[in-house]
Amino acid sequence: MTQPRLGFTRPDNFTPWAGVDPLADDPAQRLTYFLGAHRPPWISQAPVPVFLSLAPVVRYQGRDDAWPLLSPVGAGNGPMVYAIDSGAFTALDSGNPDHPWHLGEDSYAELVQRVIFHTRVTPMFVAAQDRPCEPELLAKTGRDVRRNIFETVENFCYLSENHPDEPWLPTLQGWTPDDYVMCAEVYEQYGVDLGKYRNVGLGSVCRRGAEQTANVIEVVKTLAPLRLNLHGFGMSIDALRVCAPYLTSADSTAWSLAARRRQLRLDGCEHVGDCRNCLSWALAWRETVFDAIRAGDPAQPPVELARMAAADVERLRRELAAAERLAALYPVPAPAPVAPVVPMPAPRPAEQLALAI
Numbered sequence: 001m002t003q004p005r006l007g008f009t010r011p012d013n014f015t016p017w018a019g020v021d022p023l024a025d026d027p028a029q030r031l032t033y034f035l036g037a038h039r040p041p042w043i044s045q046a047p048v049p050v051f052l053s054l055a056p057v058v059r060y061q062g063r064d065d066a067w068p069l070l071s072p073v074g075a076g077n078g079p080m081v082y083a084i085d086s087g088a089f090t091a092l093d094s095g096n097p098d099h100p101w102h103l104g105e106d107s108y109a110e111l112v113q114r115v116i117f118h119t120r121v122t123p124m125f126v127a128a129q130d131r132p133c134e135p136e137l138l139a140k141t142g143r144d145v146r147r148n149i150f151e152t153v154e155n156f157c158y159l160s161e162n163h164p165d166e167p168w169l170p171t172l173q174g175w176t177p178d179d180y181v182m183c184a185e186v187y188e189q190y191g192v193d194l195g196k197y198r199n200v201g202l203g204s205v206c207r208r209g210a211e212q213t214a215n216v217i218e219v220v221k222t223l224a225p226l227r228l229n230l231h232g233f234g235m236s237i238d239a240l241r242v243c244a245p246y247l248t249s250a251d252s253t254a255w256s257l258a259a260r261r262r263q264l265r266l267d268g269c270e271h272v273g274d275c276r277n278c279l280s281w282a283l284a285w286r287e288t289v290f291d292a293i294r295a296g297d298p299a300q301p302p303v304e305l306a307r308m309a310a311a312d313v314e315r316l317r318r319e320l321a322a323a324e325r326l327a328a329l330y331p332v333p334a335p336a337p338v339a340p341v342v343p344m345p346a347p348r349p350a351e352q353l354a355l356a357i
């Protein structure tokens, strides 16, 4: 039998998607794990949640209504659960001006609306045009963490206010734990209650490398007492092993990079070349991630969030004090003075009588 061109096969030995249950016996089923996808038809092909990059979607813009976002190949096998990634790091790192992250806010929202129109399914969330804070990116773009944090929040607020029908994702940006706390504070200053969101992105934790894994863990544990529904953008397996109990969702496209670097090709694959776009390999990688989540951190076994939060009260106090210091450094402009209310004159006796009648 000839394999479909996209290499769709459905291995029997993967953990099925059955929704998320925070109290599930299986730790891997206590969060939503999205498989990063370069191929939009995976939304309908994959039997698990998919993280769709907008970069390949933008190529459809000249095709009028013929957007091949859904494919009959493998359709019906999946839950059609997906989220949309802005690809901010790639856009800034590559300097590609045609990357959709560079679109104006309204055009970006329009692109997202067309994706939703063609898939006929609302994504779990849509990343706004956030500003990543990796040092090499800051050096390349001439930006700094503070500017990126404010622009991240302002972009989210603009999209939310002007395109309220899409499920925009507020993302915390920064590099050090204090940066992320400051970002949470800035959202609050702009009137955004992060605690009410189903997902809150945790940015700039993707490309830190093995030597930075401890810092990622520190960031996640610092934010944990705030009880936000964190989404770990592209978090490494080593970081997920420890951080999964603190996350609501996560995603990764590392499976594709690994296949490309190792020229990996699964036995039985009939597609051309390595498995960089192979759903079978992506599902196999997902099991590796889940195995790590199930194993947890051998040095520090996962604890229940509530217990952890109680133990971290002192840390929360320290972080809130840091947030207050940062708020003093970056004060929000005072609101415009409100005209004083002029008291109504007391009614005269005749008017009192008329009112009584």
Ligand SMILES: [Zn+2]
Residues within 6 Å of the ligand: 007, 265, 266, 269, 270, 271, 274, 275, 278, 279, 280, 281
């Ligand atoms: Zn393959």
